Amino acid sequence: MxxxxxxxxxxxxxxxxxxxxxxxxxxxxxxxxxxxxxxxxxxxxxxxxxxxxxxxxxSSDFAVDVTENWQSEFLQFFLYIFGTVWLLQRGSPESKKLHKAGPESDREQRVGDHAEADSPRWARTKDWRQKLYSRSLGSVMALLFLLSWLAQSIAGTAAYNEQQLRQLQPPVSWGAYLASADFWNRSLQNWQSELLAVAAMAILSVYLRQRGSPESKPVGAAHTSTGVEG
Missing domain, CATH: 1.20.5 (Single alpha-helices involved in coiled-coils or other helix-helix interfaces)
Structure with missing residues (x-):
């Protein structure tokens, strides 16, 4: 067995x-x-x-289509990870309990003197390593967002300039493309969909259930139960 x-x-x-x-x-x-x-x-x-x-x-056309979706996803998780440190939603399993807003105590987070035998090594330290590790998830998501955003802007500039040349129009610089309607239209249409999805998940999980999923409360949990996962 x-x-x-x-x-x-x-x-x-x-x-x-x-x-x-x-x-x-x-x-x-x-x-x-x-x-x-x-x-x-x-x-x-x-x-x-x-x-x-x-x-x-x-081609730049394929690259920009891929990276514009990647950067919006990483932005969603970056904002969600950092936002849920302080922001709460009563009754949602996507929220911490209402009395736990903020970074919480060392005891609750099991760091430093409160670390356990199987805690990550950097969680047991009391210097910069603990501070860095305690914010590593959100920081890496932010870095991935910035890198994919940069890749999107570079690929987008190349794709935009190819279209400009086909129409016998002069190409633009990277800086000019960052200020263009094409760049912000591509970015904002993805950002708004990700933010809507997070908001919908936070509020719908207050009243709706999915048996066996950790993204849902137990089926019999009260609507007001907050920070409880199935």
Whole structure:
């Protein structure tokens, strides 16, 4: 029995990451094929030579479509991780309990003198390492947002300039593209959808349930129960 558990342990213990990671790759592949077909239709309409799939995957058009979605997702998690330190929603499992707003005490967070034997090594320290580690999740999400935002802006500049040249218009600089309507239209239409999704999840989970999910309260929990997961 223990041997069977060891053999199946990796797939079971990492099934959430593996399932979503695999789905991500499949959807990305689907986007590549669909985007390639759509882009070639535009080229054909303009009387230009079409691209192979490999050429499309290396193009700025594919890069900007991918990175503009990535940066909005990382922005969502960055804001959510830091926002939920202080912001609360009565009755939501997405919120901390109402009396726990703020970074909480060392005892509650099990750091420094209150760390346990199996606590991460940096959680047991009392210097800059603990401060850095205690904010590492949100900081990495912020960094991933900034990097994907930068990649989107660079790829977007290249894609925009390609379109400009097709229309016999002069190209623009990276700085000029950052101030353009095209850049902010791409960014804001993704940001608003992510913020709406977070707000909807926070309030709908007050009244609705999903049995067995840690994103939901237990089915029988009161609507006013806050910070309780199923």
């Amino acid at each position: 223990n041997g069977g558990r060891r053999r199946g342990g990796f797939w079971r213990d990492n099934s959430l990451t593996l399932a979503f990671g695999g789905a991500f790759l499949l959807v990305l592949a689907g986007q590549a094929f669909a985007g390639h077909a759509g882009f070639n239709e535009e080229l054909a309409t303009d009387g230009l030579q079409q691209l192979t799939l490999g050429e499309y995957l290396m």
